[in-house]
Amino acid sequence: MRVVIGGLIGFYGIVLITMGLVVDTAADRAKTGDVNANLWAGLGMVVVAAAFAVSVRLNPVIVEAPAEPAEKTDATGSA
Incomplete structure (x- = not known):
């Protein structure tokens, strides 16, 4: 799930x-107090996406194999 979330955040960051x-x-900068909001938000999102990627690399999810089921017995106790 971290890969999907990180990928989407990274993609939107690159778009921004x-x-x-x-x-x-100039009109966009006037709305934000002379700050390029898209650029800074995009850079922040790319940093967060990189953190997700590092998290996946350093702490991967390991799925263990299911245990063998016990032998079933009927109501009389015989196999």
Whole structure:
């Protein structure tokens, strides 16, 4: 699940970085107090996605094999 969440956050972060670099207007900066909000939000999202990727690498989820089921017996106790 961490891979999916990290991948989506990373993808949206890259989109925001691209928008911050390509479609940055003076009107947009005036709304945010002369800060390129798309660029900074995108950079933050890419950092979070990288943290998810590091988390997956350092602490992978290990699924153990199921135990063998016990032999079934009927009501009389014989197999």
